Amino acid sequence: MFKKRIAVLVAFVVVLASVLAGCGNGKTSGSSATKQTAFKAGEVTDVGGVDDKSFNQSAWEGLKSFAKDNNLKVGTGVKYLQSTQASDYSPNLNTMVHQNFNVVYGIGFLMQSDVQKIAEQNPKAHLGIIDAVAVDKNNKPLKNVASITFKEQQGSFLVGVVAGLTTKTNKVGFVGGINGALIKKFENGFKAGVKAVNPKADIYVQYAGAFDAPDKGAAIAQTFYTKGADIIYSAAGATGNGVFTEAKNRTKSGKKVWVIGVDKDQHDQGLPENVTLTSMVKRVDKAIYDVTKQAKAGKFPGGKVLEYGLEQNGVGIAPTTENVSKKALDAVSGYKKKIIDGSITVPTTDKEYKEYLANLK
Structure with a gap:
């Protein structure tokens, strides 16, 4: 009788452990999957600010458009950090890299040296720069940076x-x-x-x-x-x-x-x-969207110099032509x-x- 009770108790413990383990695995798996699929893209503005009615704003509109098309939340899935002075560039880029953004853009050639420095310090991070080519000490394109340029x-x-x-x-x-x-x-x-x-x-x-x-x-x-x-x-x-x-x-x-x-x-x-x-x-928004799309698909164009001209519909005159x-x-x-x-x-x-x-x- 005593042996039967022990056997039942052991069976109960095994079943309970299995249930708990199953619940635990479910949560871990779900959390892991969330981490794997929670794509994030960020932008660091130059001193002109995100509402400069120019290229910082255009870049942000590109990210917001990507967020809308990919069900990402503005403020988390896509986000910007505003720079009020040049000394903000590196800290802002570094912050986004360490917050595990899948791709971080430095907007403007004034950020070239900062993007290069952060990219070399974080070789597994993916960064992009507008209007400049990020290079290493041997003047070769950095393999973890997409350099986006235009034929202005x-x-x-x-x-x-x-x-x-x-x-x-x-x-x-x-x-x-x-x-x-x-x-x-x-x-x-x-x-x-x-x-x-x-x-x-x-x-x-x-x-x-x-x-x-x-x-x-x-x-x-x-x-x-x-x-x-x-x-x-x-x-x-x-x-x-x-x-x-x-x-x-x-x-x-x-x-x-x-x-x-x-x-x-x-x-x-x-x-x-x-x-x-x-x-x-100047379709900074289009370029940002294109590169972000590639990054999300696991095809980030690191080490490449991407140039947008008339042929790529990257520059041109505005669609509003009423005064022309x-x-x-x-x-x-x-x-x-x-x-x-x-x-x-x-x-x-x-x-x-x-x-x-x-x-x-």
Whole structure:
């Protein structure tokens, strides 16, 4: 009798242990599966901020679009950290890497050295950088970084065509953020487009030295408009917001002037005075979406330099064209084809621009 009771007790304990183990395994398995499928993508802005109405904002819109299409929650599945000064770049990137984000983007070439440093310190992390190529000490692309670049000169050429055919004063301006190789692509592409259709046009150029100084943008715009420019193309991030402010103030006072926006379709930025002639759209959102999609599929393009131009629909003029003449739109279409087929090589540097001008004569 005693042996039977022991046997029953042992059987009960075994069954109970099995049940508990099953419950425990279920929870562990579920937790593990959650960890494996909880994809996260993050963005670290530059000092222009996520609402710069330019490329930081475009990048964030790309992540939000990806979140919507993949049932990810904004704020957890996709998230951004805002940088208020350059010293925030590394800490913000590091924070997201250590929070196990599957891919972390540094927005802007100003973050190149920080992305490189964090990538080398965390070789298993996946990072992306906009407008720069992340390299190691041997100047070779880092294998855990996707370098996303654009042919800004091509899109800038097209808005230059619009400016050259629209100006009534034969004077236009270009406001740049920080003077460097990247913004020079915008400048020289724009000037080349203007000169292609209006060789007699004068082009004023000035750099603000910052991407987050709208007051400087407004001051430069005031100078250009006072000198007779009736169209200004701004490639200066949040600094360009000041160009819009100056244009709207002048238009309010009865002196109609135009602004050409950048990175996003900035038509709304010119309202209610309607001062946005067109914008050079740089599809940072598309690039971010594409790379994030690859990362989620387990095909992160680390070590690759991805370049988006007219042919890849990565740059171009904005879809809002209500202020652009049919003549200008037809010209844009023609030049776009020539750029894509190689008939025209758009200059990116001052030297290339001088050679381009020489060939126009």
